[in-house]
Amino acid sequence: MRSCQEDMLHALHTIECEHKLFEKVIWHARKLGFEYCAYGLRMPFPLTQPKISMFNNYPNAWQRRYQAEQYFTVDPTVKHGMRSQLPVVWSDNLFAPAREFWEDARSFGLQVGWAQASRDVNGAGGLLTLARSCDSLSSAELQGNMCKMAWLTQMTHLGMSRLLASKLNPETEMPLSDREAEVLRWTGDGKTSADIAEIIKISERTVNFHISNAMAKLNAANKLAAVVRAAMLGML
Secondary structure, eight states: OOOOOHHHHHHHOOOOOOHHHHHHHHHHHTTTTOEEEEEEEEOOOOOOOOEEEEEEEHHHHHHHHHHHHTTTGOOHHHHHHHHOOOEEEEETTGGGGGHHHHHHHHHHHHHEEEEEEETTTTEEEEEEEEEESSSSOHHHHHHHHHHHHHHHHHHHHHHHHHHHHHHHHGGGOOOOHHHHHHHHHHHHHOOOOOHHHHTTOOOOOHHHHHHHHHHHHHSSSSSSHHHHHHHHHTTT
């Protein structure tokens, strides 16, 4: 019989549907003592309205409430995850800035929870939340399960990012050539095409050709946007 870790690793490499993979994450969350589980993936761009994909098994009424009230914009666990990859336990202090949200969540049975953010080389951010309706999260339970919870966080993000990144941002599937990456790096350092041509000993026309190709691959409107996208996707 496979261990829980072996089972999740197998799922990570064989499941090709994000919904089926999330069902596996829910199963592992329950093995850790949590009846509810939520995962959100946030792509690095567009910067103003980044693409987000969310999964959870919360009560349907709470899902509708969360969406209707746009609680995503005030959820303290989301704000924490944007700043830090350290885990956080639900508490009155954590939710003090969003008291109405906290009281509303508890009215739907969401009393106890834990969350941890993650990042990958492509710049995608993930947040895994484990929650339940009763039994406080003791120090002993945290100490005993912290490594498993953190491991589940990373495995969930790796798997969901693999399945969703290319759907949300197709640019992640268009790798830059070495030369395209090189000219974008110099562009990011403020060098003109003429400067770059002199530095790497090619014609200015060839520099512009590589910049144009990179812009097309990254679906960028100009070379500055191409530099930003390439950097955020870990291509430079």
